[in-house]
Amino acid sequence: MYRLLCPNALVESLFDIDFEQLKNQGIKGIIFDLDNTIIPWDSSDMCPTICAWLEQVAAQGFKISIVSNNWHKRVRKIAQRLDVPFVARAYKPAKNGFRRALSVMSLGANEAAVVGDQLFTDVLGGNRLGLCTIWVKPLNPQEFVGTKIQRYMERWAVKLLRAKGLMR
Ligand SMILES: [Mg+2]
Known part of the structure; x- marks a missing residue:
């Protein structure tokens, strides 16, 4: 159960993701979360740097x-x-959402990674399906109140995972 909350990798920012390593692991597709992963949650437009970076990934x-x-x-x-x-x-x-994305990309679960800022949605959901999961720090420290509650739970989960030696 605890392992389902453990990301395969934990990065400070999107730019720290090691795509060479992902390629070597057989990863061919990346499923991105939207809010606070590739766009600040209260923003309606993308930062050009992240746009350019995504083009590079593609x-x-x-x-x-x-x-x-x-x-x-x-x-x-x-x-x-x-x-x-x-x-x-x-x-x-x-x-289901991850399954639909895999089907559109014509990839199996072992061929895709999930990149997201939330442990209880992105990481947990990806792990449930056996995807490679990458937990990234949120783009914007200001968040929706429901997300703030989740952050509190995430800190608690990280403490627990560390105590169990499941996370560095
Ligand atoms: Mg998010």
Whole structure:
């Protein structure tokens, strides 16, 4: 059970993700969370640096998709700008949104990684499906109140995982 909360990797920022290593692991596609992973949660537009970075990721041969718990319209706008497939209102940690993204990318669970800022949605959901999970620090420290409560629970979970020797 605790292992389901353990990310395969923990990074300070998107730019710290080691794509060479992912390639060597057989990863061919990346499923990104939207809010506070590739866009600040209260923002309606993407930072050009992250846009350019995502283009570079795609240029390295990775398929890209977005799976978000946020509303359709907001997710669609960003996904269309990036020209990538998306699943909105995914109800992560439910598996279904990730499954749909895998199917659109024509990849198996062992061929994709999930990148997200939340332990209880992105990491837990990805691990439930056996995806490689990468936990990234949130872009914007200001967050939706529901997320703040989750952050409190995340700190508690990290303490527990560390005490059990499951996380560094
Ligand atoms: Mg998020």
